[in-house]
Amino acid sequence: xxxxxxxxxxxxxxxxxxxxxxxxxxxxxxxxxxxxxxxxxxxxxxxxxxxxxxxxxxxxxxxxxxxxxxxxxxxxxxxxxxxxxxxxxxxxxxxxxxxxxxxxxxxxxxxxxxxxxxxxxxxxxxxxxxxxxxxxxxxxxxxxxxxxxxxxxxxxxxxxxxxxxxxxxxxxxxxxxxxxxxxxxxxxxxxxxxxxxxxxxxxxxxxxxxxxxxxxxxxxxxxxxxxxxxxxxxxxxxxxxxxxxxxxxxxxxxxxxxxxxxxxxxxxx
Amino acid sequence: xxxxxxxxxxxxxxxxxxxxxxxxxxxxxxxxxxxxxxxxxxxxxxxxxxxxxxxxxxxxxxxxxxxxxxxxxxxxxxxxxxxxxxxxxxxxxxxxxxxxxxxxxxxxxxxxxxxxxxxxxxxxxxxxxxxxxxxxxxxxxxxxxxxxxxxxxxxxxxxxxxxxxxxxxxxxxxxxxxxxxxxxxxxxxxxxxxx
Numbered sequence: 001x002x003x004x005x006x007x008x009x010x011x012x013x014x015x016x017x018x019x020x021x022x023x024x025x026x027x028x029x030x031x032x033x034x035x036x037x038x039x040x041x042x043x044x045x046x047x048x049x050x051x052x053x054x055x056x057x058x059x060x061x062x063x064x065x066x067x068x069x070x071x072x073x074x075x076x077x078x079x080x081x082x083x084x085x086x087x088x089x090x091x092x093x094x095x096x097x098x099x100x101x102x103x104x105x106x107x108x109x110x111x112x113x114x115x116x117x118x119x120x121x122x123x124x125x126x127x128x129x130x131x132x133x134x135x136x137x138x139x140x141x142x143x144x145x146x147x148x149x150x151x152x153x154x155x156x157x158x159x160x161x162x163x164x165x166x167x168x169x170x171x172x173x174x175x176x177x178x179x180x181x182x183x184x185x186x187x188x189x190x191x192x193x194x195x196x197x198x199x200x201x202x203x204x205x206x207x208x209x210x211x212x213x214x215x216x217x218x219x220x221x222x223x224x225x226x227x228x229x230x231x232x233x234x235x236x237x238x239x240x241x242x243x244x245x246x247x248x249x250x251x252x253x254x255x256x257x258x259x260x261x262x263x264x265x266x267x268x269x
Numbered sequence: 270x271x272x273x274x275x276x277x278x279x280x281x282x283x284x285x286x287x288x289x290x291x292x293x294x295x296x297x298x299x300x301x302x303x304x305x306x307x308x309x310x311x312x313x314x315x316x317x318x319x320x321x322x323x324x325x326x327x328x329x330x331x332x333x334x335x336x337x338x339x340x341x342x343x344x345x346x347x348x349x350x351x352x353x354x355x356x357x358x359x360x361x362x363x364x365x366x367x368x369x370x371x372x373x374x375x376x377x378x379x380x381x382x383x384x385x386x387x388x389x390x391x392x393x394x395x396x397x398x399x400x401x402x403x404x405x406x407x408x409x410x411x412x413x414x415x416x417x418x419x420x421x422x423x424x425x426x427x428x429x430x431x432x433x434x435x436x437x438x439x440x441x442x443x444x445x446x447x448x449x450x451x452x453x454x455x456x457x458x459x460x461x462x463x464x
Contacts, residue, residue, distance in 0.1 A: 003431070004427070006434065007427070007430035007431050007433075007434050008430065010430070010433070010434050010437070011415050011430045011433070014408060014409075014415075014433065015414060018408065018409070018412040018413075018414075019412075035441055035446070036434070036437040036438065036441055039437055039440050039441040039444060040409060040437055042386070042390055042444075043390050043393075043394060043405065043409050043440060044409040044410075046386065046387045046390035046391060046394075047301045047305070047390070047391070047394065047406075047409055047410040048297075048301065048410075049297055049298075049300050049301040049304065049410070050297055051296045051297055051300050051314070051317065052314075055314050055317070055318075056292075056293075056296065058318065059292060059296070059317065059318045059321060060289050060292060062318060062322060063285065063288050063289065063292060063321060063322065063325055064285055064289075066285075066322065066325055066326060067326075068283030068284075068285070153332075206323075206348070206352070207323065207326070207327055209348055210323060210327070210341075210344060210345045210348050211327060211330065213344075213420070213423045214344075214422055214423020214424070215423055218423070225352075
């Protein structure tokens with residue numbers, strides 16, 4: 001039996017096993033495979049686990065407190081809105097800058113959007129404002145990512161990697177800007193505010209990653225998650241070091257909350 | 270199975286009872302899978318809640334059938350397990366975090382396997398290389414098909430089949446040979462100690 005045929009034969013027998021083949025039913029998957037099936041049967045039985053009742057109750061209670069899911073807009077409507085926005089922009093001409101706000105990487109007006117952001121940065125020279133702006137732009141990159149992934153699911157070719165590189169770049173610039181603001185009286189308040197925002201970014205990125213099949217796009221999102229976590233750790237450290245209250249970790253580092261933050265991966269700005 | 274198709278549709282429409290039905294149907298196998306990935310049972314239980322909350326929050330965006338939903342749940346679970354592993358990279362590993370820890374959980378399948386056997390098998394699964402452990406966790410603990418695992422992990426179905434084959438060969442070797450069957454459908458335990 002060739003490797004591929006053996007893999008297929010074993011797989012077919014495993015299908016029967018996981019579908020509840022009775023314990024005394026014959027298990028035949030071809031020459032040499034039967035021992036593997038006995039191991040599989042024993043392992044499946046050993047791996048059978050029940051969720052403790054208190055855990056079930058806690059999880060169901062948390063699910064019951066959630067807002068009911070909202071059906072997303074149909075894909076064709078997303079595409080329609082984007083196309084309509086593009087046409088309107090062309091027709092209005094002078095309103096191009098305003099219209100560029102909803103443009104996405106790879107679209108005609110996207111460079112306008114980024115140029116406006118650069119002007120905005122040039123007009124705000126103090127580090128705190130620049131840090132806030134970079135974080136706001138990073139949030140925009142996340143929104144763009146969400147829209148790009150919607151287009152991708154609709155069959156369009158999009159460059160998720162470039163969008164995520166832009167996100168990471170904004171987070172890096174944010175981090176550089178905030179370091180230079182340490183002497184500012186409002187530094188502590190700024191740190192607290194951006195910590196929450198970064199937590200929101202991480203929740204959005206995690207949700208987007210979960211909705212993306214493994215591949216280059218998911219890797220790009222994972223890299224962005226790593227970058228955001230690095231920034232969050234740095235901000236958190238600064239916050240703790242500069243806090244007037246007794247220094248200590250704000251959260252146990254090795255324990256996750258049993259409920260995730262309530263951020264949605266949908267548009268948030 | 271039909272009621273779960275219906276539950277998925279109702280859950281997408283915002284029916285909380287349907288969400289609870291999906292939780293009850295899939296939480297046990299998913300918890301077993303998570304334990305194989307994160308090793309500590311309490312971490313796995315926390316992640317289980319996160320996985321369902323995350324899935325239910327985004328259910329309105331999910332497009333697919335029940336099989337796709339299962340694959341999606343395991344993809345989320347796999348991602349959450351990776352997140353946790355990254356955060357806990359420096360934490361000492363506790364390989365004994367298996368289902369036998371809690372009274373009442375030890376043998377839900379009718380005591381066909383003895384405690385020693387269960388621990389042997391868990392340890393053998395935990396000792397598998399990561400990719401094989403992930404596939405075994407989804408296949409044998411989760412009951413997913415090879416195409417569902419392929420969808421969850423973004424791997425070709427052929428690669429999944431090859432991984433599960435290698436994993437079972439390794440498991441059989443680690444256990445010292447296949448588990449023989451004894452009359453009455455029970456699996457013969459091997460009562461030697463191993464620690």
